[in-house]
Amino acid sequence: MEQENFHFSDHNHENCKSAIIKTAEKRCEENGVRFTRQRRMVLEILAESHQAIGAYDILERFKPNAKSRTAPVTIYRALDFLIENNLAHRLSSLNAFVACSTTHNGLDAQFLVCKKCQYVAELSTNSLHKAIHKEAESAEFTVTSPMIEIRGICSTCKKS
Amino acid sequence: MEQENFHFSDHNHENCKSAIIKTAEKRCEENGVRFTRQRRMVLEILAESHQAIGAYDILERFKPNAKSRTAPVTIYRALDFLIENNLAHRLSSLNAFVACSTTHNGLDAQFLVCKKCQYVAELSTNSLHKAIHKEAESAEFTVTSPMIEIRGICSTCKKS
DNA sequence: AATGAAATGTTATTATGTTACATAAACATT
DNA sequence: AATGTTTATGTAACATAATAACATTTCATT
Ligand SMILES: [Zn+2]
Ligand SMILES: [Zn+2]
Ligand SMILES: [Zn+2]
Ligand SMILES: [Zn+2]
Numbered sequence: 001m002e003q004e005n006f007h008f009s010d011h012n013h014e015n016c017k018s019a020i021i022k023t024a025e026k027r028c029e030e031n032g033v034r035f036t037r038q039r040r041m042v043l044e045i046l047a048e049s050h051q052a053i054g055a056y057d058i059l060e061r062f063k064p065n066a067k068s069r070t071a072p073v074t075i076y077r078a079l080d081f082l083i084e085n086n087l088a089h090r091l092s093s094l095n096a097f098v099a100c101s102t103t104h105n106g107l108d109a110q111f112l113v114c115k116k117c118q119y120v121a122e123l124s125t126n127s128l129h130k131a132i133h134k135e136a137e138s139a140e141f142t143v144t145s146p147m148i149e150i151r152g153i154c155s156t157c158k159k160s
Numbered sequence: 161m162e163q164e165n166f167h168f169s170d171h172n173h174e175n176c177k178s179a180i181i182k183t184a185e186k187r188c189e190e191n192g193v194r195f196t197r198q199r200r201m202v203l204e205i206l207a208e209s210h211q212a213i214g215a216y217d218i219l220e221r222f223k224p225n226a227k228s229r230t231a232p233v234t235i236y237r238a239l240d241f242l243i244e245n246n247l248a249h250r251l252s253s254l255n256a257f258v259a260c261s262t263t264h265n266g267l268d269a270q271f272l273v274c275k276k277c278q279y280v281a282e283l284s285t286n287s288l289h290k291a292i293h294k295e296a297e298s299a300e301f302t303v304t305s306p307m308i309e310i311r312g313i314c315s316t317c318k319k320s
Numbered sequence: 321a322a323t324g325a326a327a328t329g330t331t332a333t334t335a336t337g338t339t340a341c342a343t344a345a346a347c348a349t350t
Numbered sequence: 351a352a353t354g355t356t357t358a359t360g361t362a363a364c365a366t367a368a369t370a371a372c373a374t375t376t377c378a379t380t
Contacts, residue, residue, distance in 0.1 A: 034346085036358070055336070071361065076337065092252040093307045095336065095367095112301045121299060131291035132310060139281060140315035141272045147253045149307040150292060155300035194377090196327070215367070231330070236368065241327095255336095255367060 020047040020099050024087050031085060041065060042078035043099060046088055051118045052096035055079065091120065093149045098122070108132065110148040116157040180207040180259050184247045191245060201225060202238035203259060206248055211278045212256035215239065251280065253309045258282070268292065268306050274314040281314075 024043055028035040045061045046053065059075045079097055082088035088099050089109060101122045102109070107129045112121040128148065136143045184203055188195040205221045206213065219235045239257055242248035248259050249269060261282045262269070267289045272281040288308065296303045 128291050128295055131288050135288055141312055143312040146310040151305045152301055152303040
């Protein structure tokens, strides 16, 4: 799941998807929480692409495979679960969600969000992590959940 | 308008407010845009505190001094204007707004947001600015508008 | 005063997210 | 297996946040 550039151009997304699901199975096992059918379905929808997707769009894609009529709260509950277990992230600047695509190893996540094509690259760099915590510390501020969403234009979109 | 800690404990907020309004008058003059009654009223409401405030809360505080019935869109239009002219900022993680309280000098803004008391400290540091642009560059990503909202607990809340 | 551009008024609508309470499935204990 | 307990899901209504579309007014310039 190493990315080389913003569009993940060289990566096999089928592998990528199955890695995300496998990670989820493993982590839920470890954490003693249940990776239910609905939670899996929502994660699979997220993992379909590296673009952020809104809850109501997820709902639309969810409905065809649902066993009964599905309400928004079902999606939000699944998303809450995934986010709590670090299997997905919410992008506040878009009111949208992505599957987690990196191993954080205790570091905060950062996102590069292309305004044009909506692709999201997830980073988890030591340098940014450190810079953030250093600035916060000097203001005597205890960081719990930084939201670092770097909006701009990806290389592919810039060329075109 | 220099801040020493998160709660701006040592600052005279009356000065702070009038500085915000004066800056706005000056900037609008410079930019050849109109600092109308409504825009001023919304900025004054924002400048009342360093807490983020939602558009509908602004609306409630706006109504008593309004000349006629006021709809949400009025507030949003004023906010759009203020944000465009860098006189206010939107905090995506809260769906809320604050008056700008620093001079940016070409640097991006960053925010420390206390989850407990809702206070917002605005930073505009070179070190964070650089760290962000450096990481983006190495992903061949062109930054336009980073959203850096560092959520956590301020020193005052931590003590209590 | 006539003109055009910017700002505001008015109403309705869309988008996003939550509450409250009922039912069902999974798990643990006897 | 029967029981109680927790966790997950179903269902409906509601709450909050933001925008669209179009009419009217205000302001600066001619
Ligand atoms: Zn992929
Ligand atoms: Zn992640
Ligand atoms: Zn102040
Ligand atoms: Zn600012």
